[in-house]
Amino acid sequence: MNHPPAETTVTTGTLRVADATLHYEIRGEGPLVALVGAPMDATFFAPLADLLATDHTVLTTDPRGLNRSVQDDPERDSTPRLRADDLALLLGHVDRGPATVFGSSGGAVTALALAVAHPERVRAVIAHEPPLNHVLDDPAARDAAVEDIIATYASGDVGGAWVKFLVNANIPLSPDGESGEEPTEEPTEQDPQRVADERFWFLHEMRETTRWRPDVAALRDGPVRVVVGVGQDSAGQFCDLTSAALATALGTEPTVFPGGHIAFVEDPEGFAPRLREVLDGS
Secondary structure, X not given: OOOOOOOOOEEEEEEEEOOEEEEEEEEOOOOEEEEEOOOOOHXXXXXXXXXXXXXXEEEEEOOOOOOOOEEXXXXXXXXXXXXXXXXXXXXXXXXXXXXXXXXXXXXXXXXXHHHHHOHHHEEEEEEEOOOOHHHOOOHHHHHHHHHHHHHHXXXXXXXXXXXXXXHHOOOOOOOOOOOOOOOOOOOOOOOHHHHHHHHHHHHHHHHHHHHOOOOHHHHHHOOOEEEEEEEOOOOXXXXXXXXXXXXXXXXXXXXXXXXXXXXXXXXXXXXXXHHHHHHHOO
């Protein structure tokens, strides 16, 4: 098992792009690895980044509109292509050569969009559980479910929106109607940034992310190695189905990682060795 040094030096910075200011963090030395999420920001990836920084340069970032990456127009929708363009600019700014990009959930969609739009910036993409409605047989029904989730949130029923989200994701609810993924009832006092990020995800990120249609031919035949990852504990969940469907379309098999959808957050030390194995294959 790889452990981080006693202290991992983290260099933070910002990059001004056409319509936003992007926050990013750099750790370590060695081959460049980018860890990206959506809606998860850099803070969620910090423990995993520390582990990888022993022999990699690790880039993490807050996606546009979330936490420290501020858009000029806070109501602008965040599309996978916009986030891919941002990431390409960040990779060029860091200037450590082409990257291997590990993206999870919406970040996996960002990584796939990057491979299509900016293949010169990336050597390999590890797309961990991308939530793509249009790789499944029932995209219209899936799109309608997302619209219902968004409408429920917009009506002010935040708890109801989370329940519908978890049901759509096939994530089991406990008998009291809750899941370990996100609270279905709001705490008495909420962190304003968390509330803002949650709002942005529901209203400005979820729709565009789940509706993104991958260019299968470009991903399959292009210069970027594409690995589709799935958690061993995600069997039967929405992202298990989408990962399997995407891998089949690309003519590959999903690569299994330990844990579930957010295992890299819940158990980074258990997740890192498997990710290193996949990185070594890239």
